[in-house]
Amino acid sequence: MGEARDSTLSGKVLEFNPIVNGVDFLDSAISNLADSQDPRNLKYAVLHLQAAIEILVKVRLQREGIKHVFDDPYSVDLNKFRQGDFRSVSLSAALKRLDRVAGIQLADKERGALNFLSKERNKLQHFGSTSNHEVVATRAAAALDVLSQFIQRHLTPDAPEQEVAHLDRAEGLIRGALTSIAAVSWARLTRIGPELDAWSGIVIHCPDCLQMAWTFLPHEGSSRCHFCGRDWSQEDQLATAVEYVENVLGESRHVAVKDGGGLPIATCPECEFAALVMVATRNDPNTYLTAACFYCGFSTNKRLGSCGRCGTPTLDPDDGICPNCLNDLVARD
Ligand SMILES: [Zn+2]
Ligand SMILES: [Zn+2]
Ligand SMILES: [Zn+2]
Known part of the structure; x- marks a missing residue:
């Protein structure tokens, strides 16, 4: 897709507002992916996801200077840019430029997921796909996961004021997809598996998304959920223990109080804070x-x-x- 005026857009774009467009395509891609048993929906999931990726990558590139999103950086024309009437850089060239001007590099696996989507998009657009339906849905979900990482790492940090609300919306859409679309959550779990395996401490359920994906190490920056991204190092540790007991163990504070008992939180023999909880771990998930x-x-x-x-x-x-x-006893004697 070398044109800024995208062929999958219906009607004419009057104002070139890439971030709005990109997030709109993302929205459409996710709703189509949610109903992707229907081949027609899967087709639009792929087409619109590809459009979202191209646009959002260029949104990041544009922050380094408008000329970078022109196919020919020497032909920059601000008026044409404002009207979206210019030949824009291809996705693969945009990724190369991002590396050169901003030091942003995708991992081989991430590039692989994006390449697969590009190829599938071409097949769909020109011939209608002949690929296996399940494979396409799975690979689309993997590409969505790459986009989600890209937004979190490279778009959200230091985002210009006018992009913040749109990026928030994008992250919200992806969070929704993670919990409601099996292929999307599967893609994320597959990607984070090696990170969790490499963790030397324990991995436990995240009290927020309930996935076994929290590399547990209170007070440390690395104490976060690799599935939903929640940073647990920033939370009140004692309140988090209560949250774990309520959300993961399903113990209700109200019932515990009514029954005259307490929550199953004991005093830690190391630090003597009331924060010791029996947990399941990635190595021992069932007990x-x-x-x-x-x-x-x-x-x-x-x-x-x-x-x-x-x-x-x-x-x-x-x-x-x-x-x-x-x-205590010694002191009494
Ligand atoms: Zn989580
Ligand atoms: Zn302790
Ligand atoms: Zn005692």
Whole structure:
């Protein structure tokens, strides 16, 4: 698609406002992908996703200077630019320019996903696709995931004022797709798998999106959900423990209070904050046998002991009394 005035647009573009166009195409691509059992919807999902990617990549390129989005940077004409009446750079050339002028590089896998979509778009546009329906839907979802990463990493940071609301809308649309379209969530889980495998600590459920994708390390910047992107290092740690218990374990604070019990949050034997919760992990997803402290990050899958006097967990399963109670008793003597 070398033309700024895109052939898939219906009617004439009166004003060249790429960010609005790009997010509109994204919106349409996602709704079509949601109903992609119908081959016609899948076709428009691919066509419109391709348009969204091309436009949004150029939106980023344009921030480096208008000339970069012209196919021929020497033929820059501001009037033509305003009217969208110029030959714009191709997607592959735009990506090369982004690398050169802004140091933005896509990984091989990401480029692969975008190339597949481009080829499929060409087939659809000219011949109608002969590709396997499931494969196309899966690969479209992978390309959407690449776009989502691109928006998060390269468009949202330092976005000009007039783009912020549109980018927020784009991120909201993608969040919706992640929870409502199986192929989209599958594409994301496939992409983050290696990141989660490489994590040396525990990976637990995200209390927000409920995916097992939170690289757990309270207080550290890397303590975030790789599925929905929520940065848990920025949250109040004790409130997060409660959120985990309520959302992941399904324990209601109200019921717990009514029954006269408390939430299953114990005192951590390391930091002594009430933030120790039994969690499931990526290595052991079906049982909740790992104790994790949402305050200091201590975690163990070894059996803990319990203080016979106050009930607080102890590090040694054979310990009958916790250090606090011991101090207390010693002080009384
Ligand atoms: Zn999440
Ligand atoms: Zn702790
Ligand atoms: Zn005790």
